[in-house]
Amino acid sequence: MAYVLGLRCRACGKRSALAPVHVCADCLGPLELEYDYEAIAREVRPEQFERGPVSMWRYRALLPLADDAPVVDLGTGFTPLLRADNLARALGLRHVYIKNDAVNPTYSFKDRVVAVATSAAVGFGYRVLACASTGNLAASVAAHAAKMDLQSYVFIPADLEPAKVVNTAVYGTRLVAVRGSYDQVNRLCSEVGDVFGWAFVNINLRPFYSEGSKTLAYETAEQLGWKAPDHVVVPIAGGSVLSKIAKGLREMRDFGWIPPGRTRVSGAQAAGCAPVSRAFHSGAERVSPVKANTIAKSLAIGNPADGDLALRTIRNSGGAAEMATDEEIVAGIQLLASTEGIFAETAGGVTVACARRLAAAGRIDPDETVVLYITGNGLKTPDAVAPVVAPAREIEPTLEAFEATMAGAVA
């Protein structure tokens, strides 16, 4: 492990050796990876990443894997950072970028975290990969297990969108549909993990898993010419991605790879599941759990494990947290598609809708460089927009029939 020192408890600071463990033995706080930052600052230069593979693995030195460890590579990461001038105009902003993580191998950002977790799991000698999922993690775990010839068990809420079920089952995983909410599925998986001893990517491998999200920050900075954006808008489910993007930016500033300064970090949630946004607006220091009820199922985590951390990260950065109704989410998906040609899943609709609210409220300055993180593909949740998109005009196969529809359109 080139630069990894071990694990450290985020709550009490107690250090422990690298192991597939996510909880501090003393206080049950979450464990985080600890790196030799001085050595990284001394030995690693950002230019060397530019010669690396065109994937998230170009940042391998900053990920918790041994130099000689086999990594699972489906071609994840280094996704497009696209200037979005049409969307910017619609939002009343000037410098908007889309980080399009909808085009990863299984069509969501989850491939980043699962790539790291799977590689770590193989390194620890596991033969069975598992997860609790709202759908995106499910597909990613199933695909990575297939690639590494591991068995996999994927637990999902039974009411998940049909497309997400098919998108997972196709990889040949053992899919378990649980009659309950995601929070209940997660709880079940904690108990299953204690009994079966599998590599649950989001439970016992969580310290490794969550580090994969930092690559979203590294890529963004590199694609902006080793500069950080002034403001980022990130969807919140468990709160980990937002916190890890902030961590990645902080690391790069500490290493001197990007200019000093501050990036405001804002969070986006669905109104039907907005524990972090509600805490932000009420001034609470702690996030209280809610019962999720939203079309944005990939964000429907009522009891976010990293909610308190996300809340602190937002406040300390000078950002804000917003929430969008189901109608606004659908409109957000349509706005992004119709202005930028990018079809996002419901979580992307949440991000766009919340960016719109933040801009309208003056929480995003029109002159700021803003990056919106689009974390999942619209083909995963087509049912969300099917009722509102314009139907096809069905015609007879004759020129006259087509001209008749055009006459109507022109008139």
Add this chain to the structure above:
Amino acid sequence: MAAGTEVVVRVPAPLRSLTGGQGELRTAPGTLRAVIAALDGSYPGLKARLCEEDGSLRAFVNVFVDNEDIRFLQGLDTDLGPGARVSILPAVAGG
């Protein structure tokens, strides 16, 4: 006590060093606060792992009673009747 008259408490793996490896404990009905105190009598140190010094539950500990998060019930004052099932779980990441 006869089966069904006790409270059943599931213990997560990280706490089993305190319970002699047992994953399931049984005790008399009462409030959650009383149940934790009773278990701490049998397995000293358990309460300190779950609660802050002021007695409140630690930030990263989730407790469920019959599948419901106690924050949707009465927290540590939640009454646990005969046969109630308690799960203690550290918070986990999501997605």
